[in-house]
Amino acid sequence: MSKLPNFHSLACPAPLPPGERVLLGHGSGGRLTAQLIQQLFLPAFANDILCALEDQATLDLHHLGVAGRAGAEPRLAFTTDSFVVRPLFFPGGDIGRLAVHGTVNDLAVGGATPLFLSAAFILEEGLPLADLRRIVASMREACADAGVQLVTGDTKVVDRGKCDGAFITTSGIGVVPPGRNLALHNVRPGDCILVSGTIGDHGIAIMSQREGLEFETALQSDTAPLHDLSHTMLESCPSIRWMRDPTRGGLSGTLNELAAAAHAGVVIDEAAIPIRPEVQAACEMLGLDPLYVANEGKLVAVAPTEASEQLLDVMRRHPLGRNAARIGEVRGDHPGLVVIRSAFGGERIAPLLTGEQLPRIC
Amino acid sequence: MSKLPNFHSLACPAPLPPGERVLLGHGSGGRLTAQLIQQLFLPAFANDILCALEDQATLDLHHLGVAGRAGAEPRLAFTTDSFVVRPLFFPGGDIGRLAVHGTVNDLAVGGATPLFLSAAFILEEGLPLADLRRIVASMREACADAGVQLVTGDTKVVDRGKCDGAFITTSGIGVVPPGRNLALHNVRPGDCILVSGTIGDHGIAIMSQREGLEFETALQSDTAPLHDLSHTMLESCPSIRWMRDPTRGGLSGTLNELAAAAHAGVVIDEAAIPIRPEVQAACEMLGLDPLYVANEGKLVAVAPTEASEQLLDVMRRHPLGRNAARIGEVRGDHPGLVVIRSAFGGERIAPLLTGEQLPRIC
Numbered sequence: 001m002s003k004l005p006n007f008h009s010l011a012c013p014a015p016l017p018p019g020e021r022v023l024l025g026h027g028s029g030g031r032l033t034a035q036l037i038q039q040l041f042l043p044a045f046a047n048d049i050l051c052a053l054e055d056q057a058t059l060d061l062h063h064l065g066v067a068g069r070a071g072a073e074p075r076l077a078f079t080t081d082s083f084v085v086r087p088l089f090f091p092g093g094d095i096g097r098l099a100v101h102g103t104v105n106d107l108a109v110g111g112a113t114p115l116f117l118s119a120a121f122i123l124e125e126g127l128p129l130a131d132l133r134r135i136v137a138s139m140r141e142a143c144a145d146a147g148v149q150l151v152t153g154d155t156k157v158v159d160r161g162k163c164d165g166a167f168i169t170t171s172g173i174g175v176v177p178p179g180r181n182l183a184l185h186n187v188r189p190g191d192c193i194l195v196s197g198t199i200g201d202h203g204i205a206i207m208s209q210r211e212g213l214e215f216e217t218a219l220q221s222d223t224a225p226l227h228d229l230s231h232t233m234l235e236s237c238p239s240i241r242w243m244r245d246p247t248r249g250g251l252s253g254t255l256n257e258l259a260a261a262a263h264a265g266v267v268i269d270e271a272a273i274p275i276r277p278e279v280q281a282a283c284e285m286l287g288l289d290p291l292y293v294a295n296e297g298k299l300v301a302v303a304p305t306e307a308s309e310q311l312l313d314v315m316r317r318h319p320l321g322r323n324a325a326r327i328g329e330v331r332g333d334h335p336g337l338v339v340i341r342s343a344f345g346g347e348r349i350a351p352l353l354t355g356e357q358l359p360r361i362c
Numbered sequence: 363m364s365k366l367p368n369f370h371s372l373a374c375p376a377p378l379p380p381g382e383r384v385l386l387g388h389g390s391g392g393r394l395t396a397q398l399i400q401q402l403f404l405p406a407f408a409n410d411i412l413c414a415l416e417d418q419a420t421l422d423l424h425h426l427g428v429a430g431r432a433g434a435e436p437r438l439a440f441t442t443d444s445f446v447v448r449p450l451f452f453p454g455g456d457i458g459r460l461a462v463h464g465t466v467n468d469l470a471v472g473g474a475t476p477l478f479l480s481a482a483f484i485l486e487e488g489l490p491l492a493d494l495r496r497i498v499a500s501m502r503e504a505c506a507d508a509g510v511q512l513v514t515g516d517t518k519v520v521d522r523g524k525c526d527g528a529f530i531t532t533s534g535i536g537v538v539p540p541g542r543n544l545a546l547h548n549v550r551p552g553d554c555i556l557v558s559g560t561i562g563d564h565g566i567a568i569m570s571q572r573e574g575l576e577f578e579t580a581l582q583s584d585t586a587p588l589h590d591l592s593h594t595m596l597e598s599c600p601s602i603r604w605m606r607d608p609t610r611g612g613l614s615g616t617l618n619e620l621a622a623a624a625h626a627g628v629v630i631d632e633a634a635i636p637i638r639p640e641v642q643a644a645c646e647m648l649g650l651d652p653l654y655v656a657n658e659g660k661l662v663a664v665a666p667t668e669a670s671e672q673l674l675d676v677m678r679r680h681p682l683g684r685n686a687a688r689i690g691e692v693r694g695d696h697p698g699l700v701v702i703r704s705a706f707g708g709e710r711i712a713p714l715l716t717g718e719q720l721p722r723i724c
Binding site for chain 1: 381382383384385386387388389390395398399402403406407409411412418419421425426427436438440441442443444445446475477478480481482483484485486487488489490491492494495498499501502505511512513514515516517518519520521523524525526529531533535537721722
């Protein structure tokens with residue numbers, strides 16, 4: 001899950017005005033989220049691990065008081081996400097599946113093998129127990145698929161009208177093998193940018209469910225666990241610099257995060273971005289830019305250009321990477337900006353989302 | 363935080379009827395919570411670690427793929443809790459302070475040194491940023507007091523009316539030293555039961571705030587981090603069998619958990635239970651039984667009788683244990699039952715809470 005919406009570093013324009021209130025846009029993964037994190041959360045909790053600004057905190061075992069030779073021991077990855085998706089059930093998944101995949105993926109794109117999850121449920125008085133049972137069955141299946149164990153949990157119930165059916169927060173622990181170190185500061189000008197498949201499927205599946213839209217082909221969320229794809233990629237191409245799953249804020253959110261934190265320019269070839277025709281059509285109908293629509297089973301990887309062909313080949317042979325594509329590159333010029341080159345040679349800047357495009361998508 | 367309300371084992375009467383809905387009592391830490399956990403969560407997620415039924419999952423390093431001699435390596439403790447307290451600010455604390463203390467205490471009573479926290483915020487559109495700032499400042503201070511680092515987080519915003527200001531879920535990682543093993547199955551008939559101080563302060567502080575009650579002396583929540591008290595106790599008395607913090611469900615909830623899981627009887631001397639006169643008075647006025655009122659800065663410990671005097675002495679010399687008392691003992695007879703012996707020699711059974719006494723207390 002992109003840490004744009006989480007505690008992440010982004011270019012951050014104006015300070016939070018006094019007297020202001022929380023807006024939906026503060027949860028969008030865009031500019032307002034960045035502002036909230038930069039101005040409010042980071043100053044309060046600043047520490048080296050949080051400020052590494054990755055999707056997971058990476059903890060050396062010496063942080064845990066366990067002796068070991070530096071660099072020769074595995075490290076722990078630790079991450080958390082709340083899920084507030086509406087509706088609770090949608091084509092291709094539900095809040096439970098999403099809550100497991102989201103945390104598994106945050107660990108996976110950091111190069112960790114996901115191992116243990118916690119789940120904290122906030123339930124609304126009146127939620128049918130049959131719905132809860134369905135959500136829990138779905139989580140159990142998702143845990144089995146991802147090879148993780150749910151080892152601790154909590155349940156709170158709030159009075160009717162004080163939440164929206166169910167909110168679920170999962171946290172995860174994984175292990176990062178010795179020597180593996182994916183980080184934004186590894187990224188170099190000249191590196192290529194790959195995406196593992198079609199973009200916008202999750203957000204559009206949710207939107208079409210909410211709006212009662214019908215398409216000729218069934219549109220499904222892409223929610224999926226990325227642990228095996230990322231493991232396969234890292235085993236065959238250890239030179240991968242950095243990965244991220246472009247969830248809230250969409251592909252553009254992840255690319256802006258990359259550009260801002262790596263102090264690099266990002267140039268994307270629009271025609272190379274894989275996108276389903278029905279997602280494209282829905283976006284046109286709804287007035288949405290697919291670059292800003294959430295994904296829940298895709299990853300973005302940055303790798304040295306010389307590795308790109310082999311990496312693409314490995315990704316395409318994986319069921320979750322069949323539509324993988326090289327979509328652009330990192331540049332030394334225009335640091336901090338994401339530039340989209342159209343098929344006709346035009347160029348436009350894709351900034352961070354201002355406001356909120358699709359609330360409650362995850 | 364008592365895992366009664368969490369994924370815990372309790373005597374569990376009837377199966378969940380079909381067509382049923384989530385009730386406030388499912389979050390009470392009482393009978394309905396136990397039912398939900400036993401019938402719905404445990405069957406879905408059953409694994410050895412979850413089924414150990416402690417307040418934290420304890421992970422051997424070999425679970426994490428780290429080599430080490432069995433028994434000679436520290437273990438990891440992992441726990442999670444959501445906080446939905448209403449109002450967000452109350453005498454003696456706020457939701458942020460509670461969210462840090464709750465998770466710190468779940469680790470501490472398991473014998474772990476708390477090290478790292480995550481925090482996931484679900485915010486309601488319209489929450490004043492000044493309130494969020496106050497909550498975050500309070501969390502920062504509570505983290506510093508407890509010696510933990512907040513290393514990863516998440517922020518979601520839901521539309522107005524779809525949550526109640528703010529819900530916060532914290533998860534925590536701690537380290538359990540080699541050889542330390544607090545567990546319900548360690549408890550033996552003849553062991554003594556101690557409590558670290560006055561009971562019911564948190565729940566009554568919240569209730570009096572909600573109801574606008576005034577007392578001659580200011581009633582404050584007891585929310586406090588128990589890491590140092592528990593560490594001090596364990597260092598001076600390594601024979602402690604088991605500890606728990608009696609939060610939701612109150613002292614009675616924790617004692618019932620002890621009786622059920624240890625297959626033992628619990629006999630409590632009512633006159634020995636420390637309780638503030640103003641809490642007693644408020645309970646009488648509100649028709650509440652203080653045994654069922656939540657605490658957020660107290661712990662219950664079970665230890666061999668021969669260690670009780672020394673342990674009580676150590677506890678009373680600690681600022682958070684000044685009012686510590688020996689309140690009862692574990693018995694071989696009437697397994698599963700908690701019996702309260704009154705000052706006049708009468709006996710009554712204190713069962714698990716049925717329904718919900720004080721919703722949204724943590």
